[in-house]
Amino acid sequence: MKLEITCTRAEANHKQLLNCMSTLNSMDVSLEKTSKLLSIAGNEVRLKILFLLNMENELCPCDLADILKMSVPAISQHIRKIKDAGIITARREGQTLYYSLNEDKTDILNSIFKSIKPKIKIA
């Protein structure tokens, strides 16, 4: 991929484009981390898992499989992704693993939870 500017519009402000590139460059780490978090939550099953953990405080894979009507391995694999992203942690009690959201949950996550609303407003 060549690094040259291809836009030939008279209006194309090269200074603006270069400024955009340099800003993106300085935001690189943050953009990558943010898109990673969003890709985790950007799956309906995982979003439900996160939403449920926020609501119930902690749940085990078996509970989640029941609630979401999915197989335990399917749930477990989603959990692994969420855990690998550093969003949740497990607490063991016997054979059962209880997962819960980490305390340092991000503003984005909080804003996501706030925006999820029931379809009918209870009067």
Next chain:
Amino acid sequence: MKLEITCTRAEANHKQLLNCMSTLNSMDVSLEKTSKLLSIAGNEVRLKILFLLNMENELCPCDLADILKMSVPAISQHIRKIKDAGIITARREGQTLYYSLNEDKTDILNSIFKSIKPKIKIA
């Protein structure tokens, strides 16, 4: 997929599980819409496009291709996804299409933009 409860733990509170299911059910539309939005922003290229549009107000596909050092068709296909999700709109000026974020942008999107920060804090 059977609808029966498989979790046999003594602690498994069936009332809690049923309550979770019913809450999820009432949030169904919202969860689907939210995960859709997050899946759009959960791709690094698209997140950059959104971030740039927020920063520069409006940009054309050609500018974005230059800034992101990607092919124009690749950018165009990302733009289509973002547009189909109702997040951006185009304004035509001659042959050039200027894309910009819709006015009614969600809290989640605003929170995403706020959380994207440069790596070095300017003192």
Next chain:
DNA sequence: AAAATATTTAAGTATTTGCTTAAATACGTA
């Protein structure tokens, strides 16, 4: 130590995603 339960991991597979290249469409200008 063997059996039962909770969970994870691995292997296989169908679907989705994100690019590439080539062709089509839209608009302005010679």
Next chain:
DNA sequence: TACGTATTTAAGCAAATACTTAAATATTTT
């Protein structure tokens, strides 16, 4: 009308995703 530029669309393909089933681990109970 023909040509050039901006953009989109289509077709093709490699890689990633999300499930399935079967096997492996971990823990408790008998």
